[in-house]
Amino acid sequence: MASGCTFLEILIAILLPPLGVFLHYGLCSKEFLICVLLTILGYIPGIIYAVYVLVSRSDEQPQGDYYAVA
Known part of the structure; x- marks a missing residue:
């Protein structure tokens, strides 16, 4: 299920x-x-590419230092 944040990114x-x-x-x-x-x-x-990338990889966390590794 897509979150509100994903909906705004797609918009x-x-x-x-x-x-x-x-x-x-x-x-x-x-x-x-x-x-x-x-x-x-x-x-x-x-x-088309932007929507495809956001929808197909919405479950994955983006690469980078934004998320702490537990």
């Missing part, structure tokens, strides 16, 4: 695709860079 990803991916993965992630490239090449491919 932002439809309006500004790189921003939605940035909020989930951060600035220097490969997902963000691919999304920026696709959005530059065409707005619709950027939206």
